[in-house]
Amino acid sequence: MSITIADKDTENDLKIVGKNVKRSDALKKVTGTLDYVIDQKMPGMLHGKLLRSEYARAEIIKIDTTEAKAIKGVYDVLTGENLSQPVPRFGSIKEDQPLLADKEVKYHGEPIAIVLAVDEETAKKALKYVKVKYKQLPSVSTIEEALKPNAPIVHSNDQDNEKTNSNICGHWDYNWGDVDLQKENSSFTINNEFEFPMIHHFPIEPYSCISYPVDDELVIKTPIQHPFILRRVVAQALNMELSKVRAISNTIGGGFGGKGYPKIEPLAAYLAMETVRPVKITLSLDEGFFSARRSSAQVNICTGFNSEGFINYQDITIKYLIGAYADSAPRVAGKSSYLACGPYRTPNARINCEAVYSNTVPSTAFRGFGMPQLIWALESQMNEASKIVGLDPVDIRLKNLPEKGDVLIPGDNPVDGDWKQGLRKAAELIGWGKDNEKNKGKGIAIGIKNPIPASVSKSIVRLHADGSVTVSSGTSEMGQGAKTVMGQIAAEELGVPMNRVSVNLGDTSVAPFDTATAGSRSTVSMGRAIKSACDDIKNQIKEIIHELYTLKTSEEMIISDGYVKVHEKVISYAEILTEYMGPNLGEIVGRGVFKGTKINNHPMGGLADFWEIVFTASEVKVEKETGKLNINKLLNVSDVGCVINPLQAEAQEEGAAIMGLGHTLMEQLVYDNNSSKLMNGSALDYRVPTSMDIPDNFESDFIENHDGPGPFGAKGLGESGIIAVAPAVAGAVSEAVGIKMKDLPISAEKVWGLINNKK
Amino acid sequence: MENESFELEFILNGESKNIRVKHYWTLAEVLRSQEGLTGTKLCCEEGECGACTVIVDGKSVTSCIVLAPEVQGSNIVTIEGLSQDGEIDPVQEAFIEEGAVQCGYCIPGMVMSAKNLLDENDSPDEEEIKEALGGNICRCAGYYRIICAVQSAAQKYKEKVKVL
Ligand code: FES
Ligand code: FES
Numbered sequence: 001m002s003i004t005i006a007d008k009d010t011e012n013d014l015k016i017v018g019k020n021v022k023r024s025d026a027l028k029k030v031t032g033t034l035d036y037v038i039d040q041k042m043p044g045m046l047h048g049k050l051l052r053s054e055y056a057r058a059e060i061i062k063i064d065t066t067e068a069k070a071i072k073g074v075y076d077v078l079t080g081e082n083l084s085q086p087v088p089r090f091g092s093i094k095e096d097q098p099l100l101a102d103k104e105v106k107y108h109g110e111p112i113a114i115v116l117a118v119d120e121e122t123a124k125k126a127l128k129y130v131k132v133k134y135k136q137l138p139s140v141s142t143i144e145e146a147l148k149p150n151a152p153i154v155h156s157n158d159q160d161n162e163k164t165n166s167n168i169c170g171h172w173d174y175n176w177g178d179v180d181l182q183k184e185n186s187s188f189t190i191n192n193e194f195e196f197p198m199i200h201h202f203p204i205e206p207y208s209c210i211s212y213p214v215d216d217e218l219v220i221k222t223p224i225q226h227p228f229i230l231r232r233v234v235a236q237a238l239n240m241e242l243s244k245v246r247a248i249s250n251t252i253g254g255g256f257g258g259k260g261y262p263k264i265e266p267l268a269a270y271l272a273m274e275t276v277r278p279v280k281i282t283l284s285l286d287e288g289f290f291s292a293r294r295s296s297a298q299v300n301i302c303t304g305f306n307s308e309g310f311i312n313y314q315d316i317t318i319k320y321l322i323g324a325y326a327d328s329a330p331r332v333a334g335k336s337s338y339l340a341c342g343p344y345r346t347p348n349a350r351i352n353c354e355a356v357y358s359n360t361v362p363s364t365a366f367r368g369f370g371m372p373q374l375i376w377a378l379e380s381q382m383n384e385a386s387k388i389v390g391l392d393p394v395d396i397r398l399k400n401l402p403e404k405g406d407v408l409i410p411g412d413n414p415v416d417g418d419w420k421q422g423l424r425k426a427a428e429l430i431g432w433g434k435d436n437e438k439n440k441g442k443g444i445a446i447g448i449k450n451p452i453p454a455s456v457s458k459s460i461v462r463l464h465a466d467g468s469v470t471v472s473s474g475t476s477e478m479g480q481g482a483k484t485v486m487g488q489i490a491a492e493e494l495g496v497p498m499n500r501v502s503v504n505l506g507d508t509s510v511a512p513f514d515t516a517t518a519g520s521r522s523t524v525s526m527g528r529a530i531k532s533a534c535d536d537i538k539n540q541i542k543e544i545i546h547e548l549y550t551l552k553t554s555e556e557m558i559i560s561d562g563y564v565k566v567h568e569k570v571i572s573y574a575e576i577l578t579e580y581m582g583p584n585l586g587e588i589v590g591r592g593v594f595k596g597t598k599i600n601n602h603p604m605g606g607l608a609d610f611w612e613i614v615f616t617a618s619e620v621k622v623e624k625e626t627g628k629l630n631i632n633k634l635l636n637v638s639d640v641g642c643v644i645n646p647l648q649a650e651a652q653e654e655g656a657a658i659m660g661l662g663h664t665l666m667e668q669l670v671y672d673n674n675s676s677k678l679m680n681g682s683a684l685d686y687r688v689p690t691s692m693d694i695p696d697n698f699e700s701d702f703i704e705n706h707d708g709p710g711p712f713g714a715k716g717l718g719e720s721g722i723i724a725v726a727p728a729v730a731g732a733v734s735e736a737v738g739i740k741m742k743d744l745p746i747s748a749e750k751v752w753g754l755i756n757n758k759k
Numbered sequence: 760m761e762n763e764s765f766e767l768e769f770i771l772n773g774e775s776k777n778i779r780v781k782h783y784w785t786l787a788e789v790l791r792s793q794e795g796l797t798g799t800k801l802c803c804e805e806g807e808c809g810a811c812t813v814i815v816d817g818k819s820v821t822s823c824i825v826l827a828p829e830v831q832g833s834n835i836v837t838i839e840g841l842s843q844d845g846e847i848d849p850v851q852e853a854f855i856e857e858g859a860v861q862c863g864y865c866i867p868g869m870v871m872s873a874k875n876l877l878d879e880n881d882s883p884d885e886e887e888i889k890e891a892l893g894g895n896i897c898r899c900a901g902y903y904r905i906i907c908a909v910q911s912a913a914q915k916y917k918e919k920v921k922v923l
Contacts, residue, residue, distance in 0.1 A: 022855055029863030030851040030870055032798020032838035039797035204802050204810055204898050205864040253800075253864030254898050285803045479862025479899045647858035654901030655861060683803035683896075691889040691902040698903055 015561075016492040017712050020647040023484045024503065025251065025477065036253050037221050038208035038282055045210070046075050048271065048281040049123035050264075051113040051130050052290060053105035056359040056676030057139035057152065060103055060132065063113055068129035073122035075275070077130060079113045083270070089161050090237035090266040092229055094326040096155070096162045097362070099237075099267045104137070106154055106324035107359050108677045109290030116271065116279065139359035140167065141676035143298050143319050146356045154324055154357040162326070169322060169355040170330040172337050174603065176410045177348030182313040186304030190385050194301065194377035195743040196726075198321070198669040199294040199662075200681075201366055202688050205253020206285050211268040212278035217509075218245050220269050223252035224506075225260040225476050226516040231508045233262045234269045245269075249506035252478035256659070257365030258292040259478070260518055261328050289681030293669055295320040295329055295355070295363035295370070299340075299377035309389040311400050313348035316340045318374065320355045323362035330355050332363070335450075336370025338409070338604060342378045343419060343448045343613060344400040345408075359676045361669075365518060367656065368723045371449040372663065376744065379445035379727030383734060393444055393731060394427045401446075413607045416715075417639040419446075422703050426615035426637040429699060436735065440621045440632070443731025447614040447723025451519040451716055454598035454606025457526040458512035461490055461533035461590040465581065467562065467574035468500045471533075474514030475526045476506035480718055481648040482522050488644055489527050489711050493534035495561035496573075512591075520612050520716030523644060525594045527711040533592030540588050541573070544580050610708050614638045614720035616657070618695075620732035627752025629665065629733065631695035634725070638700070641708025641715035649717060653700035656721025662689045664726040665745050769833050771796075772840030786822035786830055787811045790837060798838040798867050802896075809895030812868035812875075813837045819875035821894070838867035841874065849915035850874050850908070857908040861899035869895045873909045882913055 028034035065077035080087050080100040087102040089095045101112040113130050117123035138152040145151055146167040155164045183189070209222035218240065224230050227247035235245045252259055264281045271279040283291065298319045304312040318337050322329035337353035386393040401423065402408060402415045423446065427433075430442055460472045471490045477483040487501045504510055506517075514526060538559050545557055545566055558565040563572055577586060597607040619633040636653050643649045666687045670679040680686050700721070706713030730741040739754040767780045771794065780789055787804075790796045790813070799822060802810040806824040813822045814836040841848040850873050853859075860866055869892065876883055876891035883891065888909045889902075897905065 020858070023858075023860060025863065026855040026860045027847070029860050029866050030854045031842055031847060032796075032800075032867040034863060035797065036800075036864065038801070039791075202896075202898050203862075203864075204808065204896060205800075205862065206802060252862060254862040256898070285808070481861070651858045651861060651900055651904055654903055655899045658901035659898070682805070683807035684805055688896060688898060689902075690894075690896055691892040691906065694889075694902050698901060 014492060014712070016488050016498060017644050018642070018646070021484060021488055021498055021645055023481060023648065024487055025483055034251060036205055036251060037210060037223055038206060040210060040221070042210065042212060042278040045278040045280055046116045046118070046275060047120045047123045048114045048116050048268065048279055049120065049127050050111040050287070051127050052287070053101065053108060053110045053112050055105060055134055055136050056108045056141065057137045058105050058134035059137060060101060060105065060112065061135055062133040064131040065113065068115060068126040071122065071126045071129065073118045074126045075116040075118065077113060077115050077126065086159065088237045088270060090233050090262060091326055092233055092261045092328055093330050094162050095236060096160065097325040099270055102159050104157055107361055109361060110324070114267065116275070120282065139676040141358050141360050141671040141673060143321050143356055146358050154359060167357040169326060169357050170333060172334045172353040174338055174351040175349065177313065179313045179315050179348045179350040182304055182348045186312045187307040188305040188389055189302065190381060190388055191302040192381055192384065193742065194299045194380055196297045196373040196376050197744055198296040199366065199667050200289055200669055200686060201256045201258030201292055202686070203254030203256060203258055203288070206283050207264055207288055207291060208280065208282040209265050209268050210278055210280045211265070211272035213272055213276055216244060218269055218273060219248065220246070220265050221248045222265050223259055224249045224262070224265065225252065225255045225478055225518055227476060227506050227508050228474055228513055229516060230262050230265055234266050237266045238270060238273065246509040249476040252476055255478035256367045257369070257518065260365045260516070263291050286682045289678060289686070290361055292364045293361050294366035295322050295332060297373035299374060301377050301381050303381055303385060305385060305389050309391045309396055309399055311344055311346055314341045314346050315350045316352070318353040320353070321358055322355045323358060323360045325362040327362040327364040329363045332365060332370040335604065336374055339371065339448060339450060340374050340378065342375060343446050345402045345406065360671060361678065367659065368449060368719050369519065371447060371723050372660065372726065375445065375447045375723050376726045379724060380730055380741070383443070383727065383731040384740065394423065394432055397423055397446060408611065411602065416610055417613065417703065417705065417707060419613060422613065422615045422637050422639050425701060425703070426617045426635065429635050429637070429701065430617035430619060430633065439624055439736050440619065441732040441735025442617065442619045443728045443735060444617045445724035445727035445731060447616060447720055449612045449719060449723060450608035451521040451524065451610065451612065452515060453604040453608055454596045455515035455521060455525055457514045457529040457594045459526060459529035459533045459592045460512055461530060461537060461592065463494065463537050463573055463588040463590070465574065465577045465583070465586055467496065467572060469494060469496055470502045470504065471530060472504045472511040473526050473530065474506065474508065474511040475522045476517045478517065480652060481645060482517065484648065485523055485644050486526060486530055489530050490534055493531055494537065495563070520718045520720065521609070523714050524609060524708065524710030524716050525596070527714060528594035529592040531592065531711045532594070533590035536592060537588050537590035540590070541576060544576060548580060610715040612716050612720045614724055616724035616728040618728045618732045620729060620736055622733060622736045622751060624737065624755060627748035627750070627755060629746065629751065631661065631729065633697040634661065634695040635699040635701070636721045637703065638717055638720045639703040639715060640717045641710065642704050642706050642712040643702050644712065644714060649702065650700050652718045653721040654698060656719065657698065657725055658689050658694060660722035660725030661693070663744060664729050666747070668745055767827055767831060769830055769835055771835050772837060780827045782826070782828050784827045786813070786825040786827060789827055790822060796837050796839050800864055800867055809872060810865055810868040812871040812895065814871055814875050817878070819872050838871060841870065848874065849919060850877065850912040853908040853912035853915060857904050857911055859900060859904040859908040865895060865897040869897060869905060873912065876909065877913055877916060881916060883909070
């Protein structure tokens with residue numbers, strides 16, 4: 001018997017993929033009927049409110065909770081001392097963060113006590129009656145201070161799980177070729193230092209989670225991107241079995257990395273176990289500023305070019321200022337620095353990266369995972385190089401971009417797309433080469449990143465007796481549209497209409513394992529897992545047909561569009577299942593797996609599944625009198641292999657670009673250097689882009705060569721759009737008024753100052 | 760003092776209400792905790808993000824900074840009140856069609872601001888739309904699709920009027 005599974009690799013065959021299928025959650029979202037965790041309550045639920053440290057670093061001498069406990073409606077008030085000893089600590093990379101401060105606070109805003117009360121109002125009120133006596137200790141909040149020989153050490157205490165005698169949390173080196181030799185052989189050497197500030201994710205949905213015990217299981221409902229990581233971290237911190245912890249992440253009101261790794265969940269889980277009641281902890285938006293941020297970075301970059309403008313070497317030193325606890329910051333540092341030479345052919349490289357602890361909010365993953373910081377430096381360097389070498393900014397990039405199939409980083413997957421095509425497209429769309437009006441300039445930059453190497457996604461797809469389908473996957477829906485896209489992939493593969501596919505996401509007790517919803521990986525990795533689960537279903541159908549119809553070897557069967565054609569008959573899935581198992585009695589369960597290539601001893605643990613690349617261009621007008629920028633146009637061209645849902649893909653690109661414009665023009669967390677206190681942690685003081693700040697024109701375009709590893713040749717998207725915005729804008733500003741930006745944001749004051757200094 | 764409560768009478772999505780509330784409660788709290796209308800979202804709680812936008816007596820307000828006594832006798836419309844007889848409002852329809860929705864958390868507030876704009880101005884230009892939505896932060900989308908949705912909703916309203 002031979003089987004034909006209709007080949008859907010040509011665009012014309014696709015019925016659901018590549019179409020503007022409406023988001024499956026949109027109706028609930030526009031009518032306000034979608035329940036986020038913050039909207040939910042349970043009978044007997046206790047509300048937790050956190051008391052946070054007033055100081056960046058201090059010894060806790062005494063916490064007096066008597067008065068607070070006496071308030072009507074207060075169930076309990078707990079400090080680190082009241083928890084099981086030693087105080088449980090959690091973390092995805094290092095188990096270093098105590099559930100509540102353990103004798104010492106390490107950053108301004110660190111949780112030191114929690115009030116549990118019958119409602120939030122009472123909990124908030126009681127907080128005011130908790131009295132804390134601190135002994136202030138010296139702190140550090142900048143890279144310079146943290147690395148001074150006599151600097152206060154963030155993790156110097158015995159109770160710290162990860163005691164260190166310096167503030168260096170981790171160190172990474174990547175080398176190839178011979179940089180020292182090339183230093184003598186280069187015609188042009190350019191040396192610069194660039195800085196990138198701390199940025200807050202600012203999701204509109206505040207952090208909120210509910211944890212409760214059911215029988216011998218502990219449930220945690222929370223908007224978290226990586227439910228399986230949460231499950232592991234809680235199980236480790238509370239010494240439980242994985243099977244006893246259930247993480248449910250149904251819908252997330254914006255994540256951007258800030259809701260990737262556990263924050264308040266381990267404490268809520270602990271309290272639910274202790275009180276045997278549902279415990280809800282909700283943070284205010286302002287408290288979000290004390291929970292997650294992007295690490296700031298200082299990048300020293302020295303580049304050598306030969307006389308024709310080819311890169312000879314890159315010598316790059318990176319220092320990331322991370323917070324008081326590791327969270328995922330070491331991974332951000334180690335992984336992004338690996339790609340510090342960006343998309344260019346770099347025959348010789350020396351990359352040196354350090355993650356430096358400080359008494360500030362723990363930094364974590366943030367859209368782009370370190371690449372916006374590094375690409376800011378690299379592409380600003382390329383802009384300057386174009387002037388020094390005497391080549392147009394587009395030409396110098398074209399010259400140094402590799403061809404498809406070339407090595408990018410020795411030992412990793414080769415270049416997987418036509419990058420020059422992307423750059424040319426961006427240049428064409430912005431009108432590169434046309435004369436600029438006075439005080440107007442154009443800038444172009446390339447962003448790149450790799451997904452999570454050696455990751456795993458699994459999925460279960462069930463074909464029910466009536467022909468409807470359920471997809472279960474550990475991916476979470478954070479607005480990126482996974483719920484819709486995963487449904488589209490299954491619908492396309494099985495040939496059933498979208499409205500017959502249900503998608504269950506983010507529940508560790510329902511879905512099989514998935515590494516993470518991050519790194520723009522889900523469409524590729526989970527998409528592949530779903531596709532393979534659908535193939536599994538088709539193979540089982542094949543076996544069933546074989547059993548039912550005893551086919552001769554020469555006879556053909558075709559499975560396509562929800563039907564099987566056999567013996568000149570066209571039979572629906574429902575008919576096959578009914579005939580085989582009886583009416584409404586069964587289902588076919590398909591299992592699917594995607595596993596990235598794991599390589600022992602590889603610095604990343606495995607190969608990049610694809611290279612996520614973006615070409616960003618902008619046109620900017622500078623108001624010389626005030627320094628104010630008017631962004632006339634911003635555009636992104638991304639190589640995504642195949643667009644599964646054009647409307648959502650464009651929306652992702654757009655959102656990423658505007659978020660990038662935020663850190664380019666206005667966003668920055670400000671710490672007071674003396675006290676290490678966060679000065680602008682509120683919506684009032686920390687400005688993000690509004691509808692009034694967007695460029696006059698925005699455009700996004702995709703390169704679709706169907707050459708990605710994902711279903712239908714897809715590559716990932718979602719992060720790329722943010723990566724190269726800052727250097728593209730800075731390049732345009734430099735063209736317009738001849739100034740050189742070394743740090744962000746590009747505020748009007750800074751621009752005005754640089755214009756006037758130049759005179 | 761703190762426990763002082765009073766009778767609040769108001770019209771909520773067309774229905775008369777008479778409930779006991781505390782004088783220091785915000786309208787957002789009344790809607791979410793007392794009335795169970797969680798479609799009105801809370802984010803910054805200081806009037807800066809627009810997630811909690813509702814329409815009070817024909818004007819859009821950020822309900823997190825409006826105190827309960829201020830809405831005595833008012834007519835309040837929330838996101839739950841926009842759909843009628845199971846049919847969603849053209850603004851909501853347009854938001855879905857134009858791909859203006861991502862995580863969705865800002866959307867109820869955004870829809871209410873858009874609705875309020877179109878009630879006052881049936882053909883807003885781009886600048887007017889940007890201004891009307893200037894107090895509504897969306898961290899996911901880039902606003903373009905939201906602006907398109909408002910333009911398309913304006914069109915839909917006009918067509919609806921023609922049909923009537
Ligand atoms: S929650 Fe009311 S304006 Fe932000
Ligand atoms: S859709 Fe997420 S904040 Fe607007």
